Amino acid sequence: MTSLYQELETPTFRLAVAQFEEAAERLGLDGNIRGRLTLPQRALIVSVPVRMDDKSVKVFMGYRVQHDTALGPSKGGVRFHPDVNLGEVAALAMWMTWKCALAGLPYGGAKGGVRVAPEKLSRAELQRLTRRYTAEILPLIGPEKDIPAPDVGTNAQVMAWMMDTYSQEMGYAVPGVVTGKPLAIGGSLGREDATGRGVTDVALEALRHLGLNMAGATVAVQGFGNVGMHTARIMHEAGAKVLAVSNTKGGVHSARGLDIPTLRSRYQSNVRPLHECGVGEFISNDDLLQLECTILVPAALSEQITEKNAAKVRCRILAEGANGPTTMAADRILEEKGIFVIPDILANSGGVIVSYFEWVQDVQKYFWKEQDIRDRLHEIITAAFHRTLEFSQAKKVSLRMAALMSGIDKIGQAHLARGLYP
Ligand code: GLU
Numbered sequence: 001m002t003s004l005y006q007e008l009e010t011p012t013f014r015l016a017v018a019q020f021e022e023a024a025e026r027l028g029l030d031g032n033i034r035g036r037l038t039l040p041q042r043a044l045i046v047s048v049p050v051r052m053d054d055k056s057v058k059v060f061m062g063y064r065v066q067h068d069t070a071l072g073p074s075k076g077g078v079r080f081h082p083d084v085n086l087g088e089v090a091a092l093a094m095w096m097t098w099k100c101a102l103a104g105l106p107y108g109g110a111k112g113g114v115r116v117a118p119e120k121l122s123r124a125e126l127q128r129l130t131r132r133y134t135a136e137i138l139p140l141i142g143p144e145k146d147i148p149a150p151d152v153g154t155n156a157q158v159m160a161w162m163m164d165t166y167s168q169e170m171g172y173a174v175p176g177v178v179t180g181k182p183l184a185i186g187g188s189l190g191r192e193d194a195t196g197r198g199v200t201d202v203a204l205e206a207l208r209h210l211g212l213n214m215a216g217a218t219v220a221v222q223g224f225g226n227v228g229m230h231t232a233r234i235m236h237e238a239g240a241k242v243l244a245v246s247n248t249k250g251g252v253h254s255a256r257g258l259d260i261p262t263l264r265s266r267y268q269s270n271v272r273p274l275h276e277c278g279v280g281e282f283i284s285n286d287d288l289l290q291l292e293c294t295i296l297v298p299a300a301l302s303e304q305i306t307e308k309n310a311a312k313v314r315c316r317i318l319a320e321g322a323n324g325p326t327t328m329a330a331d332r333i334l335e336e337k338g339i340f341v342i343p344d345i346l347a348n349s350g351g352v353i354v355s356y357f358e359w360v361q362d363v364q365k366y367f368w369k370e371q372d373i374r375d376r377l378h379e380i381i382t383a384a385f386h387r388t389l390e391f392s393q394a395k396k397v398s399l400r401m402a403a404l405m406s407g408i409d410k411i412g413q414a415h416l417a418r419g420l421y422p
Helices: 003-008 011-027 031-038 086-103 123-137 156-170 194-209 226-237 260-266 285-289 328-336 350-364 370-395 399-418
Strands: 042-051 057-068 074-081 108-115 146-150 218-222 241-247 250-253 281-283 292-298 314-319 340-342
Touching: 003 086, 011 031, 011 086, 011 328, 011 399, 031 399, 042 086, 042 123, 057 074, 057 086, 057 123, 057 146, 074 086, 074 156, 074 350, 086 108, 086 350, 086 370, 086 399, 108 123, 108 146, 123 156, 146 156, 146 350, 194 226, 194 292, 194 314, 194 340, 194 350, 194 370, 218 226, 218 285, 226 241, 226 260, 226 292, 241 260, 241 285, 250 285, 328 340, 340 399, 350 370, 370 399
Parallel strands: 074 108, 074 146, 218 241, 218 292, 292 314, 314 340
Antiparallel strands: 042 057, 057 108, 241 250, 250 281
16 A cells, blocks of 8 residues: 555545445446546645744645546635545545536546634735645646635635735736636636535425425525525525524524524624524534435535434435535435435536636636526536436436446546547
């Protein structure tokens, strides 16, 4: 076993590889290509020294992993979180490859991260950390090479600092080097809530498929960040009753349905406990996952639904807003229970789909109306949903396996066509 492999050996990476291996086996994927796709194409580990406000220097670990670039520049977010490690970033990069391929985007997959608790830094420290991290990964990124975006713990402001750092180094403005930027510097309308909108679009298709509708649906959302908050809002606007939402410190619940607009207006960020906003009663994250509801949306971190709690999950539809929220053992339990699982690489692909629109607009220097973005997102994600559903019925596999197999097959074909260099 190589030392790189040891660094990668984490539960999240094992989950991504186990999913890949099952899908590759079912596809009968060429063994040589299988070996290439199990490991990342490139992985860069950097140290990120930051001058803190008290003048001391702290060093943080940073990563950028490009899993595959057969179809185009690699694409994927940057995560700022205290648990970030190489294995997690590599797993998330692999999922980005399948996600982009499944949606039909001309991208490979990548992910980056810094092992840091961003809420503990001042704004100035966060800016210095972002800029130094960007400078360290500079040789890897670029609008035709690898295009970062927001993920857990990062946002449009962080993307603006990344774009500025890259542009300063180049000597001219390069908006297409990142997506999820502010509108003022070439960001796209509709990017901010794109993941939540996509989750809602596919959940609606799943409801229709099961003969249900959004008006009668009840919803529970784990996570109240960029994905969870907008998912709760958009589902609420679509007529669903949102029973519960949560963040890392627990959540709020109301059997009558939460007043989401009021909750949003009172909730500042992850620092304020949701149950201090005066909307609904306290609920723990464990209890939220076990609520009886039509749609459960895990929209926080990976490995939340495991063999320990899967039997107690009581939703009709599981729409995975997060990446990797369900372990393989849990998957089997959910399947036995007849829960309709919309897998992460399909359910949360709205974010990267609108990132693609943003990049196209930046490269063409021609910007679209918000309605055009919503319509095109809807078109791409619902088509991907129906293709995946048909594939799963034809091959008699779960929706997760169907999504993985479709994405992996596209990448496999690209590798076969391109051949092995030299
Ligand atoms: N971080 C998001 C994801 O996991 C978005 C990636 C992107 O837009 O490149 O899909």
